[in-house]
Amino acid sequence: MTASHGPSSGVDLAEVRSLFLFAELEDADQRWVAEHSDVRVYDADVVVFAEGQPSDALYVLLEGGLLLSKHTDGEDVVLNDTTHRGAYAGAVRAFTQSRDPNFQTTLRTTRPSRFLRLPAEDFAALVHRLCPMAVHLLDGLYEGIRMTESTMRQREHLVQLGTLSANLAHELNNPAAAAVRATEQLRSRVAGMRRKLGLLSEAGLSPELVGRLIKTQEMSVERALKPHADLTALQESDLEDAIADRLEEIGVEQALELAPVFAGSGMDAQWVDDVVEQVDSGLEWDAAFGWLRYTLETEALIDEIEEATTRISSLVGAVKQYSHLDQARHSDVDVKPGLESTLVMLARKLTGIEVHRDYAADLPPVPGYPAELNQVWTNLIDNAADAMDGSGVLTLRTRADQHAVFVEVTDDGPGVPEAVRQDLFEPFVTTKRAGDGSGLGLDNARRIIERRHGGSLTYTTGPEGTTFCVRLPLSRTH
Template identity: 40%
Template sequence: MGAADLLPDELRAHPLFDGLNGEQYRWLADSGRSHELGDGEVLFAEGAPARFFVVLLDGELLISKVVDDRDEVLARHSTRDGAEERAMLAHTFTGELCVLAGDAYLATATSVGHSRVALYDRDTFLQMLVRAPRVSEMVVPVLALRAQDMIVSGGRRSTLASLGTLAAGIAHELNNPASAVIRAIGELDDAVEELEAAAETWGQTAEQAERAALADARRDWLARPRGSGPGDALGVSLLEEELQDWLEDHGLGDGSSLAPLLAERGLDTGWLDDLGARVFDARLPAALRYLSESLRIRSCVMDVRDAGTRVSAIVRNTKEYTNLDRAPESDVDVREGLESTLAMLRPKLAGITVVRDYAPPLPRVPGYPTELNQVWTNLVDNAAGAMGGRGELRVSVRGEGGCILVEVADTGPGIDAAVLPRVFEPFFTTKDIGAGTGLGLHLSHRIVTKRHRGSITVRSRPGDTRFQVRLPGPPASPGAAAAAEEDGAAPTSCRALPADA
């Protein structure tokens, strides 16, 4: 039917946005758009590019999927269901899985009767998770449940597993910068008011030379990198105590506000003595208060800037991992794919030492980057699970004849020799019931051997399990191929290799 503006008050009443503040509601209203649908109107179709995260404001959406040439109803999202709170919340938004992954919609959404939705594009949805962590707390559990339900029910199991990994990785990675932004903004609210009062007092009493002394102190503080103080926590704590005592002895009522800012940059009481010598004793408390509030605000601004940089890096890694804006088949730098995969799986690799061994620049290989990233995800995820969160993961890439050899090795307990020949069989798994589908390695085998004309093998003993993937390099030029044929050289194959498993 049509689009319209969103109002903060209608978002305030929505369960997904419960508990936000006025500024967050205003941002949500300004950043999204309302869309009305008539009875039977399709909001999005299965297979279409996933463009929007959808919040159901009023009405009902029927979610269906074509299975074996017939429509199968997967869910009904309604604002009128009187279900249990978590289930009711889950039925008020949709599209988050596909939007996060940059994939196509996995199903079709059709309006039942008149409906009204709020639409947020992908970039805005990612910003929403940062600006409103409360929304992340609501979305991620529902997202995880949906991914699990869809995996159990079948249909694109491997893709959905990757989506679940991606969503968990993004949620985990966004948590720290989002918390930093919220903390910094909370401090800024108080710090700006305090700075105004301190600046007024200092400005009324300070001499020109004293103003210059404080300006020099701020420049010196800014020139020193964060973390340049004592290298251990105990040393930092002792330095903070010394600085706090000095500050409070010289008239700063709350020395604990300034002491940590100085300690993290390696500034000590000698630095404060030099500053104190340039300011008249009676005006030193006002100078210290002004310096404290000024540096506090600068520190908050740096926190926000660093958090923004981190979010940008997360978006960049997500884009690389999902290969947005790329054709399905292209020339692939396997090292880029491995790095993106390691970034997405960083939460699962906590406590594991990752060792990289990448050969000098190697040629790109023709292939399907998203599918290869799925292979790397399965291999790295299995290795991390085998090690139980502790051990060494070794990832290497090197040339081998006309092939590119990728090896993922771990120091886990190894795979039993009796089951080793079956690891690539469909639905075969050594994991507990519910912990694995037995499809990851089977699908990886199909992707490597069928889609990329390569090979994947495994060898294992306690403390050393290695999966080796060989992919054909770029095809040789006609001249080089003819020369090799004249020399009697056999064509290179990444399939028929001596058994090294």
């Protein structure tokens, strides 16, 4: 069906506040969203927007169900099928410079549904107003995600696209959200530093005193950057009390507010004395220590943003390694990077599972198709995680002899049930719960190893766990 919906209506403020996308906004901003949005009602099996149409709005599911799909390689690939309230799609990149003018996906209702509709230009204005620096960070993030999306055109490399894209989205969201939060906090800290610097300048400081203040600032930052011992809750409380007492003694009115910041940055009561001694002036200590407080908080937030963006970069690198976008299809393959990038892609599913690595040194490369081998590692590691049901030990082991490289994936789960052992590699045979697996993963893995690489895939199992062993020959006629 083409798009058809009932008459639009205004958005209730309470409904905006209940959506996770807007729940953390200030009251005035939530009201702004309510005023600039409307509610659209659709029947079941209706196209809300189609791939290629102008990307004119952000849609947030209020009730019902949606199916998000993308046309790739002559077929419609389902990206998301959900009834989760608050799921959103549409002009999600409206605030970025690299946004596409048209919808990149198609959104269809799976049942009678209601959506909050926020025009793209209003959504972009809201994001630019609330977090302008985050816009630049997310531009870079979306460029990384663009690389990920291109893997969809290589479906033979990503037979488990749904699982991998969900894991990657989760892994990218954490550092991106951390960078956005730190950016918002950084803005207020820089503003506070300017105010404190203004108070200091009003005191008519001499160039000599300004120099001593800057030297004290640099000393404090250098100290904060050094590793400091982890403290128990009691030790941290005692340290804060000692710093607060010393600040109060020199007349700092905000001592109780400043002490936790200084303690968390690795300072102590002796540091307070060092600052007083080094500056050695009758200036307002409230302004001086307030300035140092904002300095240390700013450094901590910059570190947080750097860590978050570095994590995003490493994840994009893992995706590139996993999919081998910039390499020839057939090459000499080092199996270790492929195993490691697969672990990154499946990190969310491996939460709670301990990973042991036993990689042989100087392992020779094998001739093969790296992206297809990564499909094998994905199937074997994913199955191992399912067998352990969220907790246990996963062991990855590599070794070699004169003729082949061996890769073993071992779990300490309950073992393969006796009833399916003989037919485990047959199509549609699975030990997973109904709906959790198609039974094609091991069949596909065996085809890749045997037919594409001339190797073998075997397994041993028992009550103490299961080991799958991949044998890859070192020479093969193609």
